[in-house]
Amino acid sequence: MVEHVVVIGAGVYGAAVTASLTRRGARVTVVDAAAPAGGTSGATFSWTNSCGKQPRPYHDLSVASMAAHRALAAQVPHSDWYHEGGNLEWADDEAGRARLRKKVEGVLDYGYEARWLTRAEALSLEPDMNPAELPDEEIAYFPQEGWIEPTRLIGHLLSTSVRGGAELVRDDAVTELEVTDRLVRAVRLASGRRIAADAVVNCAGPRADRITDLAGLVLPMRNTRGVLIYTSPAAVSVSRVIHAPGVHLRPDGGGRLLLHTHEIDSAAHLDDSGEISVEQAAVDKVIEAGRALYPGMRAVTVESVRVGERPIPGDGLPVLGRAVDLPNFHFAVSHSGATLSVHAGDLVAAEVLGEDRDAALAPFRFERF
Ligand SMILES: Cc1cc2nc3c(=O)[nH]c(=O)nc-3n(C[C@H](O)[C@H](O)[C@H](O)COP(=O)(O)OP(=O)(O)OC[C@H]3O[C@@H](n4cnc5c(N)ncnc54)[C@H](O)[C@@H]3O)c2cc1C
Structure with missing residues (x-):
């Protein structure tokens, strides 16, 4: 036993x-x-x-697993680690749009909730986004998604x-x-x-x-490294997970934002002493993409850059x-x-x-x- x-x-x-x-x-x-x-x-x-x-x-x-997070958060008073704000995603080229259409069709086939939004609909969810950065339509919205702390x-x-x-x-x-x-x-x-x-x-x-x-x-x-950029607090309204072509971002508590892209992962380097550094130009590029999408981020600074290792069987x-x-x-x-x-x-x-x-x-x- x-x-x-x-x-x-x-x-x-x-x-x-x-x-x-x-x-x-x-x-x-x-x-x-x-x-x-x-x-x-x-x-x-x-x-x-x-x-x-x-x-x-x-x-x-x-x-x-998403349902289990929801259930746990419902059981625990002040369970402020769980945020079910949804996820917005769009592409800026035909290949990316084709991939996104395939993804949306695939999850709809599985009975998963996904919707296409217009620019106006996306802005009604995230009013602080710069309209010029959004396509007219084909913005995918996955309402049950979110993030945890x-x-x-x-x-x-x-x-x-x-x-x-x-x-x-x-x-x-x-x-x-x-x-x-x-x-x-x-x-x-x-x-x-x-x-x-x-x-x-x-x-x-x-x-x-x-x-x-x-x-x-x-x-x-076959683990991989990933780079995450944590900003200073900004008085800008970001309420959900955003996957834009040049930047992925979400709130990280206290007005801070967490930024990532797949491209920045290759900017992390391990030196002979085992120290990891991240190319500053790559960090700046992601921050600029964030500022272009949310002009209210103009004054943010980078509070920290962390490198995580994905445990991938x-x-x-x-x-x-x-x-x-x-x-x-x-x-x-x-x-x-x-x-x-x-x-x-x-x-x-x-x-x-x-x-x-x-x-x-x-x-x-x-x-x-
Ligand atoms: C950049 C990045 C982005 C990610 N994005 C997402 C995402 O959007 N959504 C998502 O679901 N997941 C995401 N992940 C993956 C997710 O974060 C991981 O799958 C998860 O955190 C793994 O948790 P863990 O408990 O297995 O490992 P860990 O959090 O690493 O915990 C393992 C623990 O084991 C301890 N340990 C190791 N060796 C020993 C030992 N010999 N003795 C005792 N203790 C030991 C370590 O100290 C550590 O604390 C992301 C990961 C990264 C790096």
């Missing part, structure tokens, strides 16, 4: 798994090598979406878990897993502490492959649930974890404690590698 579970990693996945296990009555120790939310979950665009997710089971998991969500999940009896260990890396007779028996930490476990959940994000190595298994990962899809060859070792690893973690973490936790979640988890098993 599973009584004591060790969760490795305290990002969105580790926090969600810990909260669900604790709620279900397990004794949990969650261990992080650094601070909770100090990994990818602290440097993410965290757009909650199922926009263009393929294949169908991944789309369905994302839709269920992962650090606040993690704070809530860990706080309720600790109040429910869980132990949170910070600044102590997992360095060894003791495995005998096809079971993980204990976790060893850098401090020398040994924690006996009935089950272990790998929520180590971009380092999940290393934890898998410690278990004697191999998890292929080898085929791009989540890895969730138990390992067949090591049945008390479980995975909760994916990109899009800001969207998926509350729901996917709950499925994983239920399986850890012996409930059957095979129908939902089958497409995401580790054994496909």
Whole structure:
């Protein structure tokens, strides 16, 4: 019987798994090598979406995950980490428009909510946008999408878990897993502490492959870096996620805005000492695109630039649930974890404690590698 579970990693996945296990009555120790939310979950665009997710089971998991965020926020007073403001997206060339049409048709086929807006309709949602930056029509609107503030969500999940009896260990890396007779028996930490476990959940994000190595298994990962620009506060009305051709942006609390584009990701460079720097010209270009779209951003400055590492399993899809060859070792690893973690973490936790979640988890098993 599973009584004591060790969760490795305290990002969105580790926090969600810990909260669900604790709620279900397990004794949990969650261990992080650094601070909770100090990994990818602290440097993410965290757009909650199922926009263009393929294949169908991944789309369905994302839709269920958005519903789980909504339900959690409805249950918790002052759950101000969850923002369901919708997402606007448009393109500025024919190839981009063709891709967007295909995406909208695809999600409508799946029964997902999407609408085409005119410029006037988009401006009624986001009145501070510069009309000259918008096309007359073909602005896609996905009303159920939004964003979360992962650090606040993690704070809530860990706080309720600790109040429910869980132990949170910070600044102590997992360095060894003791495995005998096809079971993980204990976790060893850098401090020398040994924690006996009935089950272990790998929520180590971009380092999940290393934890898998410690278990004697191999998890292929193809992580990528992403650059995020956090501005100073601006008195401009931005209420939803915006995907414009030259800039993606959303509010980030206290009047700050968070900006990203796919192009800027290639402007992050790792030097020989392990330091990451981002080309200033690339940051300036994204800020200029933001100012062109929202003239009210004219006076913003860059408060910080963060580089996050997307934890991407080898085929791009989540890895969730138990390992067949090591049945008390479980995975909760994916990109899009800001969207998926509350729901996917709950499925994983239920399986850890012996409930059957095979129908939902089958497409995401580790054994496909
Ligand atoms: C630029 C960028 C944009 C993104 N945009 C989105 C988006 O719009 N929507 C979306 O849904 N997702 C998005 N993502 C992905 C999403 O942020 C991640 O999937 C999610 O944050 C991963 O959470 P995690 O808990 O798995 O990992 P993490 O948050 O990295 O947590 C893992 C934790 O494990 C700990 N750890 C590692 N090794 C050890 C060890 N040996 N011992 C103990 N602890 C260890 C780390 O310290 C860390 O705290 C984005 C990511 C990036 C980088």
